[in-house]
Amino acid sequence: MSHVERIIPDRLQSPFQKRIKSWESLLLAVAIGIFIANSFASPYFLNAWNLSDATFNFTEKAMIAFAMALLIVAGEIDLSVASIIALSSTAMGAVAQFDVSTLTIVLTGLSVGVICGAFNAILVTVMGLPSIVVTIGTMSLFRGISYIVLGDQAFRGYPRDFAFFGQGYVFWVISFEFVLFVVLAVIYGVLLHKTNFGRAVYAIGNNATGALFSGIRVNRVKFILFVLTGLMSGVAAVCLTSRLGSTRPSIGLGMELEVVTMVVLGGVNILGGSGSIPGVVIAAFVMGMVTFGLGLLNVPGIVMSIFIGALLIGVIALPRLWAMWRK
């Protein structure tokens, strides 16, 4: 044994050097590129109100994407988020028929989100079922209940001040949804990157057995993540319902695909273990600007969904192709 005091440096690269080479930096460059391309492609793009309108393309999805990012980093997934929106919105529409206060409507929407999230959580953590199967099941289940309640009808008649959440502006062109998006981005960013809870999320995603053997309460953390995702779906349901002013059972249909795409585009490993909230924020802007830009160019919705699908596959395949090419 040597008795020389060996000093191991904390880091070889500064955090700044690491950040420069990260996926997030690349994505930011892409975002700027798209912004410039959009401003050349359409004369209507560089207008404060148009840009403000564009944010509605991603704010609601991004709210769910923050919680989903944590869930995917932890190695789980929730595909039922869009259906939770439907059920939550249906519940809000149902209570709104009884002339209750706006606060009651909002609390109903959030509670349904939490209950749905807890239901997923119990099936995954207590019963030990794989989350992808559980949430494909609850995806049909939750929206199915909405269809039974509503059929081909719609709930309307929300109180006037309920419209604020989806249509209100806090200051000039800054919408309430955008403010909420920024606040939630900060909260989730701090939660994932600056707290013990976030560290546990990374540990679980990288090696759930190792995390358990290190004294981390793995099931408790996963439970909280599913409930958070449910809650954020409830928040998105409040915003979306308020913005549309009515509830149909098809509300938010297919949104889970865009949420997952946003998370993966943001650099979160679909297999768990790595990713960041700043990445998801940039990805939200990228997706929002791309869909808005295509909209300004009168590209039909079906082409946009092809684009989203291609983007999802491309983003997952790209790192692997890159590795194969380098070999």
Next chain:
Amino acid sequence: MQQTTSTDAPVLRLDRITKTFPGVKALDQVQLGLYPGQVTALIGENGAGKSTLVKILTGIYQPDGGAIYVGDEQVSFPTAQDAAAHGITAIHQETVLFDDLTVAENIFLGHAPKTKWGLIDTKTQTRRATEILRSIGADIDPQTRLRDLGIASKHLVAISRALSIDARVVIMDEPTAALSHKEIHELYDLVDQLKAQGKAILFISHKFDEIFKIADRYTVFRDGQFVADGKIADINEGELVQMMVGRSVDQVFPKRESLLGTEVLQVVGYDHPTEFEGINFKLHRGEILGFYGLVGAGRSEFMQSLFGITKPSKGVTKVDGKITVIRSPAAAVEAGIVYVPEDRGLQGAIRPMPIFQNVSLASLKKTSKNGFIRLAEEFAMAREYTQRLDLRAASLDTPVGNLSGGNQQKVVIAKWLATKPKVIILDEPTKGIDIGSKAAVHDFMAELASQGLAVIMVSSEIPEVLGMSDRVIVMREGRIAAEVSGDDMTPETLVRHAAGIAEA
């Protein structure tokens, strides 16, 4: 194929076979001969190189040196198929079979008879399966799905599978480990039949009674080296144990005064439905308690139960005299009991994460404030404990997966020391790590004990158990077979109790 029962010409012969893994010489110029119509028992401690040898014989590993002869012809087995083509087949401890396929499909998987269209000829397959099953006296319908068979019948299917390739050499790697008393006797009958058919059998077992019952010859390995071989008739149990254990001269263990402190842990009546039963012991501050036993004796299972991973059906843990309920690893860590697992890659370290985050993982409460991470504190903790363990790494933010096995183990130990535990359980702490790291871990264990920490060390290496422990508990088949200390701590006593041999 010409089958003889002559005893002087080996059908398979290994000459000076060597196999090196990074940091470990698993086999060092070993030799082995297998004779037609005879059972050769391969005897050695865990880690003597038996499994490596089986893997070389079945084409899974390639030797670094030496030669393999089948008859007079020198051969090599680049793949498992090549070994099978030379008539070598193995029946493993845990048989690899497929529950949802039929018995016949299991037997012929990978070499099924084909029709002229290239499809599987089910008729011929069923017929030949029936023949093979009948030849070993197994009354099993080849059309049943494997799922519907008991463990013993599954074993017979595994044996039939081995025989379906027209084997000359049958390797049995601890075949009786999972069998009941009655099933073991059926297996002995089967071995007799195989002998009568002129097959050469390599029989690996830790049970001396069965070695003396069915083997004709023996070969002893120790620490990857050939020790001796000969006929079973010319030797007795005592001599075999002596050869197997030997004297380890090249390992030096840290000398230390054992200063036993107050009692820190008491385990009373730990039971588990399948893994262990009636575990009672006490542990003191400053003590190193060794747990010795064969693989499968229930040591790791018990330790994981003590650490809150698996639930015992019964049992009480007292820490510092107080009854402590441990239902999760988190609760165990709070109670001051920590566990360094045998499986470092899966259970020990979070390999993709940096060293400093691994070290702080179990003590995040200490490095944080109100749940918020304080990086400076984390790095300080990582620096302190990695220096104490003499860790070799480029930087503290290197992923643990980039380190060598020994250094990964140091990170896992550092993680637990940072929690300031009362009891540290080390499960095979030096398995598969290089000599230098081994010595560092040993030194460190001694240092911990001298600082008043209670250490439980699970080890299958006799020199390590004897060299490090103040007291040794030997486990056999889920029970405590013996507790030895002082002058009774000899290799012979440990092996006797572990294998269940009564007296010399």
